Amino acid sequence: EGEGNSKRQWSLQDFEIGKPLGKGKFGRVYLAREVKSTYIVALKIIFKEQLEKYRIHHQLRREMEIQTSLRHPNILRLYGWFHDSERIFLILEYAYGGELYNELRKHGHFSEEQAATYIASLTTALAYCHEKHVIHRDIKPENLLLDHEGRLKIADFGWSVQSRSKRHTMCGTLDYLAPEMVENKAHDYAVDNWTLGILCYEFLYGAPPFESESQSDTFKRIMKVDLSFPSTPNVSMEARNLISRLLVKDSSKRLSLQKIMEHPWIIKNANPTGTCKK
Numbered sequence: 001e002g003e004g005n006s007k008r009q010w011s012l013q014d015f016e017i018g019k020p021l022g023k024g025k026f027g028r029v030y031l032a033r034e035v036k037s038t039y040i041v042a043l044k045i046i047f048k049e050q051l052e053k054y055r056i057h058h059q060l061r062r063e064m065e066i067q068t069s070l071r072h073p074n075i076l077r078l079y080g081w082f083h084d085s086e087r088i089f090l091i092l093e094y095a096y097g098g099e100l101y102n103e104l105r106k107h108g109h110f111s112e113e114q115a116a117t118y119i120a121s122l123t124t125a126l127a128y129c130h131e132k133h134v135i136h137r138d139i140k141p142e143n144l145l146l147d148h149e150g151r152l153k154i155a156d157f158g159w160s161v162q163s164r165s166k167r168h169t170m171c172g173t174l175d176y177l178a179p180e181m182v183e184n185k186a187h188d189y190a191v192d193n194w195t196l197g198i199l200c201y202e203f204l205y206g207a208p209p210f211e212s213e214s215q216s217d218t219f220k221r222i223m224k225v226d227l228s229f230p231s232t233p234n235v236s237m238e239a240r241n242l243i244s245r246l247l248v249k250d251s252s253k254r255l256s257l258q259k260i261m262e263h264p265w266i267i268k269n270a271n272p273t274g275t276c277k278k
């Protein structure tokens with residue numbers, strides 16, 4: 001769709017709804033086809049009474065403003081939106097490859113090339129977000145999708161914030177929370193750097209580093225940065241070096257996004273096209 005289309009008024013009659021793709025926090029996502037162009041999209045349907053009940057009007061509006069304004073190959077596009085008396089419809093890019101999480105489950109863990117390619121894609125997408133004053137804050141495998149060429153797409157900006165100042169609100173699941181968020185302290189962009197370390201570990205070992213039986217144990221391990229590297233799978237020293245330079249309690253000492261892109265492990269293993277041969 002050209003730029004022109006994204007300004008036009010859409011309505012339900014413009015789409016044929018297909019199978020449910022899954023559900024986000026406050027709505028279901030369906031496969032859909034725009035009738036005239038036969039263009040395939042993902043249609044996220046959110047009930048207005050859900051918005052009232054959970055008081056997330058402002059959050060949804062923020063998600064829509066943010067995602068409409070972001071244009072990056074690794075960020076899922078929000079093409080437009082419309083509403084009827086009881087529902088709001090978000091017209092989203094359809095990621096043919098589905099959830100990256102399923103890929104990770106299927107393979108157990110990724111190769112160093114695949115992990116480095118995904119981390120590089122995430123890093124460039126986050127660098128782009130940060131220069132637009134957006135902190136995603138909820139980067140986790142469930143919010144990562146793959147396109148038809150295996151290129152990573154960040155979805156679901158429901159928890160992102162237009163950050164002018166430090167944020168205090170708690171969000172996201174436990175395993176990916178940085179210490180300053182666990183302590184409910186003011187936090188800034190550097191939380192996304194921490195999460196990159198968590199994801200890099202999870203891509204290479206198949207589980208996040210501080211995963212524990214109970215929430216309180218996970219909290220304790222995060223606060224202590226209780227990081228250890230199993231002997232299998234055999235992960236390169238460079239990869240472990242990058243993870244160790246991201247999972248640093250003092251947020252000001254975490255490797256910057258720029259430095260991640262220049263890290264030897266990324267330079268050596270990441271595929272510049274952002275796609276991975278299966």
Ligand SMILES: CC(=O)N[C@H]1CCN(c2c(Cl)cnc3[nH]c(-c4cn(C)nc4C)nc23)C1
Pocket residue numbers: 021022023024025029042044092093094095096097098099142143145155156
């Ligand atoms: C947090 C969240 O929104 N999660 C999911 C629900 C479906 N949704 C999708 C969104 Cl928003 C966009 N594209 C998708 N593609 C798929 C998908 C494709 N296959 C083969 N299997 C699936 C599943 N899902 C989506 C995002």
